[in-house]
Amino acid sequence: xxxxxxxRDFLPDDCAFRNAIFTRWRETCRRYGFIEWDGPVLxxxxxxxxxxxxEIVGQLxxxxxxxxxxxxxxxxxxxxxxxxxxxxERDFKKPLKWFSIPQCFRYEKQQRGxxxxxxxxxxxxxxxxxxxxxxxxxxxxxxxxxxxxxxxxDFVVRLSDRTFWTxxxxxxxxxDERWTExxxxxxxxxxxxxxxxxxKLGALAESVFEILDGGGHSEKLEQVVQQLDQRGLAxxxxxxxxxxxxxxxxxxxxxxxxxRKGELRAIAGGGRxxxxxxxxxxxxxxxxxxxxAMGDVVLGELIKNVAAAFEQLxxxxxxxxxxxxxxxxxKEERRPEALRILQQLRNAKWRVDYAIxxxxxGKQFQTAEALGAKATLLFGDEWPQVxxxxxxTREEVLVPNEQLLPRLQQTLSS
RNA sequence: GUGGCCAUAGCUCAAUGGUAGAGCCCCAGAUUGUGGUUCUGGCUGUUGCGGGUUCGAGUCCCGUUGGCCACCCCA
Numbered sequence: 001x002x003x004x005x006x007x008r009d010f011l012p013d014d015c016a017f018r019n020a021i022f023t024r025w026r027e028t029c030r031r032y033g034f035i036e037w038d039g040p041v042l043x044x045x046x047x048x049x050x051x052x053x054x055e056i057v058g059q060l061x062x063x064x065x066x067x068x069x070x071x072x073x074x075x076x077x078x079x080x081x082x083x084x085x086x087x088x089e090r091d092f093k094k095p096l097k098w099f100s101i102p103q104c105f106r107y108e109k110q111q112r113g114x115x116x117x118x119x120x121x122x123x124x125x126x127x128x129x130x131x132x133x134x135x136x137x138x139x140x141x142x143x144x145x146x147x148x149x150x151x152x153x154d155f156v157v158r159l160s161d162r163t164f165w166t167x168x169x170x171x172x173x174x175x176d177e178r179w180t181e182x183x184x185x186x187x188x189x190x191x192x193x194x195x196x197x198x199x200k201l202g203a204l205a206e207s208v209f210e211i212l213d214g215g216g217h218s219e220k221l222e223q224v225v226q227q228l229d230q231r232g233l234a235x236x237x238x239x240x241x242x243x244x245x246x247x248x249x250x251x252x253x254x255x256x257x258x259x260r261k262g263e264l265r266a267i268a269g270g271g272r273x274x275x276x277x278x279x280x281x282x283x284x285x286x287x288x289x290x291x292x293a294m295g296d297v298v299l300g301e302l303i304k305n306v307a308a309a310f311e312q313l314x315x316x317x318x319x320x321x322x323x324x325x326x327x328x329x330x331k332e333e334r335r336p337e338a339l340r341i342l343q344q345l346r347n348a349k350w351r352v353d354y355a356i357x358x359x360x361x362g363k364q365f366q367t368a369e370a371l372g373a374k375a376t377l378l379f380g381d382e383w384p385q386v387x388x389x390x391x392x393t394r395e396e397v398l399v400p401n402e403q404l405l406p407r408l409q410q411t412l413s414s
Numbered sequence: 415g416u417g418g419c420c421a422u423a424g425c426u427c428a429a430u431g432g433u434a435g436a437g438c439c440c441c442a443g444a445u446u447g448u449g450g451u452u453c454u455g456g457c458u459g460u461u462g463c464g465g466g467u468u469c470g471a472g473u474c475c476c477g478u479u480g481g482c483c484a485c486c487c488c489a
Binding site: 002005058059074075076077078104106108109110111112114118120122245247269293295328330331360361362363364365366367368369370376378380381389391394396 | 415446447448449450479480481482483484487488489
C-alpha cells in the first residue's frame with residue numbers, strides 16, 4: 001500500500017526535517033512579533049468560490065459530508081483568515097501580525113515542487129495600509145530564508161506593484177472587466193513568446209514591453225528598496241515589474257521569491273490585498289491587509305541544493321532528536337535499580353532509553369550508538385556505583401548511584 | 415486536462431525472448447561485561463496490475479494504475 005498520489009509519508013527522518021523547518025519558521029516569525037493561529041482543515045466549499053469563482057472547484061479536494069454540506073479541504077488559508085478576522089477583529093489591537101503553518105490541499109496532477117498536499121507558512125499583517133507594512137513583510141520573507149543560512153547568492157525577492165499596472169490600464173482607458181485578463185498576460189510574459197503576448201495586449205503591447213525591458217519607474221517600489229536598504233537587506237531584493245501574480249485580489253505591492261539559479265518554482269509569494277477581507281465578509285468589516293506564503297516543498301528542495309543550509313538544518317535535526325542517555329543493564333539482577341533510576345532521569349527531563357528485553361552488553365552498546373546517545377549508564381557488578389561512559393571519547397567514570405543526577409549534569413555539560 | 419519517458423527484493427539497481435541476481439538495510443552469530451571496522455549465516459519477489467503474441471515473456475504488443483518531466487494552471 002502506497003500513499004495516495006501527491007501525498008507524503010513522513011518517516012522519522014522526513015518528519016524531523018519538516019519539524020526543523022517549522023522550528024526555524026516559528027523562531028523568525030516570533031522575532032518579528034508575529035503570533036501563531038490556525039483554523040479548520042475543512043471549510044464550506046462556498047468560502048473558496050466566493051473568493052476565486054466557481055472554476056476553483058475543479059482544483060479542490062471537495063465532497064459532500066454526511067450532513068449533506070458541500071465541503072472542501074483548504075487549498076489555502078487566506079479565506080479562513082478573512083472569515084476569522086471579520087468575526088473577531090475587535091478582540092485585537094491593530095495591526096494584527098499573524099502567522100500559521102497550515103497543511104493545504106489541492107486536487108491537481110502532481111509534479112516536482114507541487115504535490116496534492118503541502119505545508120505552507122502564511123504571514124499576514126492586517127489593519128495597516130502603510131508602505132512600512134509591506135516592507136516589514138518583505139523583510140520577514142528575507143529573514144525567514146536567512147534563518148536557513150541562505151545568502152543573497154541563493155535567492156532574490158522580486159518586487160512589483162499592481163497599482164503601477166492598473167494605472168497604466170486606466171490611462172489607456174481599458175475597461176475594468178479586461179484588467180484581470182491583461183494582468184495575467186503580463187504575468188506570463190516571461191514564459192511566453194513576445195508575439196503571442198503582443199497579440200493579446202493589442203494597442204498596449206508597445207508600452208508594456210518598454211516597461212518590461214526596464215523602461216518603468218515606480219517611486220513606491222524605490223521607497224521599498226530604500227527602506228530595505230536602511231535595514232541592510234537591499235541586496236536580497238530587486239524591482240521587477242514583470243511580477244504581477246495571477247490572483248485577481250492583489251491591490252498594491254506584490255512580490256515573489258526565487259532561487260538565484262532559477263531552477264525551482266517560486267519559493268514564496270504574496271502582496272497587498274486591501275479589499276479581500278471586506279469582500280469575503282460581505283462588507284461587514286473592511287481592513288487593509290498584506291501577506292505572503294512560503295511552502296515546505298520548494299523550500300525543502302532549495303535547502304537540499306545548498307550545502308550550507310542543508311548542514312545547518314541537519315545539525316538542528318540532530319539537536320532536536322538526539323538521545324542523552326542509554327542504560328546498559330549488564331547484570332539482570334540490577335534491572336530493578338536501573339528502572340528506578342530510569343524514571344528519576346526522565347523526571348529530571350533527560351532523554352533516556354534502554355533495552356526492554358534482556359540483551360547482550362555488546363548489543364546494548366551498539367543500540368546506544370545507533371540511537372545517538374551521548375553517554376551510557378552501565379548497571380552491573382559495580383553497583384551501588386554506576387559507570388558513566390561518554391561514547392564520543394570512550395571516557396568512563398564510576399559514580400555512586402545516589403550522586404548520579406548531579407554528576408551527570410557536570411559530566412555532560414562539559 | 416494534454417504529451418513524452420519509466421515501473422524488478424524494504425532501498426539503489428542488474429538479467430540477448432530461455433531456471434530472477436548483486437550491493438545496501440534489517441535479523442542472528444564470531445566461547446560467558448563494552449559501541450563505529452571486519453567476517454559468517456539468515457530474511458525478502460504473484461518482475462505495479464489485467465489481457466494478448468510465443469514452445470517459452472521481467473524482456474515484444476494493447477489496456478490500466480502509479481511515478482518522473484514538459485505544457486496548462488496556479489494558493
